[in-house]
Amino acid sequence: MRTGLKVYFRNKFMIGQKSKLIQPGSLKDPLLEKLKEALIDWINRTLKTEHIVVQSLEEDLYDGLVLHHLLFRLAGVHLDVEEIALTSSAQISKLEVILKELDKRLGLQDSSLIKWNVKLIHNKDLLATIHLLVAMVKCFQPELDLPPNVKVEVVIVEVSSSGIKSVVQTEVLTEDSLLTHFFSPSRHLGEDPIEQLLKLEAHKVNTVKKAILHFVNQNMATLGLQVADMDKQFADGVILLLLIGQLEGFFIPLFDFNLTPVNESEMLHNVTLAMDLLHDTDLQLPSIDPQDIVSQDTAATLKVLYALFKKYKEK
Incomplete structure (x- = not known):
């Protein structure tokens, strides 16, 4: 020195x-x-x-x-x-x-x-x-x-x-950045980032889930709603439909879906409607069975929210 x-x-x-x-x-x-x-x-x-x-x-x-x-x-x-x-x-x-x-x-x-x-x-x-x-x-x-x-x-x-x-x-x-890695547009089209993510350590999975959850709650705040459990709270399709409406800037008539679903059939109707709306908006989304979301399948729920996050996080 x-x-x-x-x-x-x-x-x-x-x-x-x-x-x-x-x-x-x-x-x-x-x-x-x-x-x-x-x-x-x-x-x-x-x-x-x-x-x-x-x-x-x-x-x-x-x-x-x-x-x-x-x-x-x-x-x-x-x-x-x-x-x-x-x-x-x-x-x-x-x-x-x-x-x-x-x-x-x-x-x-x-x-x-x-x-x-x-x-x-x-x-x-x-x-x-x-x-x-x-x-x-x-x-x-x-x-x-x-x-x-x-x-x-x-x-x-x-x-x-x-x-x-x-x-x-x-x-x-x-x-x-783990988020930059998973949300990069340069990723190979044949790869499923969520399937890859779920093979990683739990703390890395939680990092991505936390980022997506924060994005969801930012967009739901004006409705006075907050999501704490990603798997369970999207299973009935209500939050998902409201989130799509917020992001796309349109109102989904209440008579088109069940605001307070009481059985699996009504939940499935909601989620199916949400998936149809997403396809109509040309969202890049892998093939997902609405029943998987109703059944609280983590991978299926993450794939939908990941696609929304990737499209709208910069807007």
Whole structure:
């Protein structure tokens, strides 16, 4: 390590402290810039109704205000913290409450998996801030397409009484997108992505199902409806018909289907009508037996919702 850097790290960090910083060269990486822009755009769209505008990940998130509002907008969580924390101690106290709740919502029980903490966020650490935001996107808005395969070179520095040790390594900020893989138009036409998906590990299946479910609930929100169980709630055809109407922008007369089906025959009528409507809209859909959806067949239900997701997620 050059002498200038040694002096810098001795002045900046305490003895016994280990720190991780993005290499200056990586800070100029176009992929990193694209990721930062995507995260800023996501924050600003999410908080548009709050009239909060973020311009810099390094400068605008350290005091907890933005994270506080994101947690409320994305998870509906109300925290007993002051709206604007002006002093450093107040900001740290606010961040402690927010990050504790966020870590719980993100399902991160293993502290070794958490790449951020109150001190790092409050110190405007870009690496920690990006890791936190990417984790929030994965949890709360998994269908959002962040730039995949973003990696940076980081230098890990440990200061001791005998000197400074440093090592350079590559750190992954975003991985190859599973959703991009399955929803890519470049996939071979002969492949059935859902059949392939269901052969993968359970957590990968759940990632795709969660993204599709989020898409469904976004489109059903104006009707005051929410889907929690993908298999069961589509079995009677009602939600599926209403979703098709929302996406296509037309009204399906109530006398054409059973709004409260009481038996399998009425459910089958609903699902069959839905499949007929989908074929009329020229939706690219594999051959699916309506009875399979009524019988809560996961593959059949996913194939229909996957086709809708793929067609309408960008609209």
